Amino acid sequence: MQAFQLVAHGKPGSFELREAADPTPGAGEAVIEVRACGLNHLDLWAEEGGLPVSIPLPRTLGGEVAGRVAAVGEGVVEWKPGDRVAVQSNLFCGECEYCRRGDQSMCLRPKMLGVECDGGFADKVCVPQRALVRLPAEVDFQTSAALTLAGSTAMHMLTNRASVRPGDWALVIGASSGVGSAAIQIARQLGARVIATASSEPKQALARRLGAEFVVDANGAQWPAEVRQLTGKRGVDLVIEHVGGDVLLKAFECLARGGTVVTCGATAGRGATLNLWPFFVRQHRLVGSYSRNAADVRATLEWAATGRLQPVIHAVYPLEETAQGFAALRARTVLGKVLVLPGSPE
């Protein structure tokens, strides 16, 4: 099979399209023929060597996999070749305290697909069967690959780590990202009035199309004041944040009394100094959110099947052009998701 592998870290890193041995499923594992694989910021960090785990090279990146079961290992009875599946990218142990209660996002022995083991920028990938989720008939491979990781991250933030009540004001940071584009739709479906930040006219138009009532220019220094203005100086009940650094601090300026900032990323910086006085006087909450539970992946795909959640696909690339997808994501001009499609079109 062919695999698009990272052979040297860098910004950009070096990749090679290589002939690799077909994976053989071990006990409890399944080999998936990859039909589409989404690109995420995590892949850029892995490319740059910017993750707190060391990645032995060469490595096939790619965690947002949709495809068909090609082969199953010993003891796998629930799945058979041909089944259409999505893969939950935070490979969880299934046995620890957290996994047993359904909080796979808190697994004590997690493995990131496409980082700590070979991922989906290849014709085939081997994963534990417990990471498989059946694709509803209405959901095609590209939709799945555009929503399974980023969309379920947003689903986890909005329905598990924080909550939205009808009529709440919700602010979504970075409307055009995978998480942001899903978060706008989910918050809106849950009855929130949505304000989004976006840094260009096309990104602002996308935010409106997805259901944001107001969009503020993320490049303007005054966007927190604009958000307060839009809410009659009250502020928002919830901020969905994934940028980090100073943006996280600005998110608190937008928050109503008793409001919550839920954050799942730090692409703009992993450090921030929070002024604790307004934080406790206004009784704010800061909630961390990481990856997703199996229930979030299932909910995301069900929402996609019923049309409540639409994928936003910016571009698709054949496997041999995967590096171009990385470059597009790094250039920050992407609206929604970049997908890689191994194999020939089905």
Ligand SMILES: [Zn+2]
């Ligand atoms: Zn576990």
